[in-house]
Amino acid sequence: MNNLNAPFHALIAYISDFDPTEAKLLNFRILLPGWHYGDGVAFSESAINDAVILHRQIYFKGFQRTDAFAGACGEIQVAVYHGDHYFQFERESSGQWNITHENQDVEVEFLSGQTFDQAVNYINGLNSKVCDSSIVYTRTIGTPPENSLVTWLSKNPRRAEVFPSLIGTVR
Numbered sequence: 366m367n368n369l370n371a372p373f374h375a376l377i378a379y380i381s382d383f384d385p386t387e388a389k390l391l392n393f394r395i396l397l398p399g400w401h402y403g404d405g406v407a408f409s410e411s412a413i414n415d416a417v418i419l420h421r422q423i424y425f426k427g428f429q430r431t432d433a434f435a436g437a438c439g440e441i442q443v444a445v446y447h448g449d450h451y452f453q454f455e456r457e458s459s460g461q462w463n464i465t466h467e468n469q470d471v472e473v474e475f476l477s478g479q480t481f482d483q484a485v486n487y488i489n490g491l492n493s494k495v496c497d498s499s500i501v502y503t504r505t506i507g508t509p510p511e512n513s514l515v516t517w518l519s520k521n522p523r524r525a526e527v528f529p530s531l532i533g534t535v536r
Contacts, residue, residue, distance in 0.1 A: 384424065386431040386443070390416050393435050401437040406458070408439060415481055416441045416456055422488045423454075450495045454484055466494060 393408045393416075400407075416433065420443050423431060430446040439458030444451065453465040462484040466474040476487070 384420075386433050387417060387420055387424075389433045390420060390441070390443075393433075393441065396435060400435075405435075405437040406439045408435070408441065409458075411460075412439065412441055412456055412458070415460070416443055419443055419454055419456075419481070419484060419488070422485055423491070426488060426491055428491060445491070447491075447495050452491065454488075 428445050432444045434442040441456045443454045449469045451467040455463040462479040464476040
């Protein structure tokens with residue numbers, strides 16, 4: 366195929382060859398009707414574009430362990446793996462999205478019938494789902510009380526002065 370004669374698509378103009386999941390999603394275009402043992406429908410261009418854009422949102426949020434799967438009824442799944450967490454974004458042939466979050470193989474959340482925008486909003490909160498800051502919070506985080514840190518102004522310890530500084534907390 367001669368790319369010079371192909372119609373311009375903004376999505377295709379920014380293809381990232383380095384990402385295997387995106388390449389896999391774009392290759393769903395070549396699946397013809399009957400691709401799955403005589404069953405399986407061809408994927409619409411809008412379905413593939415939605416999945417690629419959603420994947421890019423995931424990727425640019427820092428989640429780079431991803432995969433994609435084609436469904437025989439026209440659905441496309443984009444999977445995200447992060448430690449014990451697994452997220453699945455499934456675009457149905459109707460354009461609706463189903464979102465699944467599992468942690469240690471236990472389903473934590475399932476949302477069905479989501480719009481594309483709702484799926485993107487869910488992606489914006491992925492970091493908070495995999496890194497719950499309330500677990501690592503302790504009361505002692507912060508700067509010690511005023512005048513509790515000592516900074517030496519010279520090599521002579523007799524000339525020590527007290528300054529509120531974080532340098533003194535470094536061991």
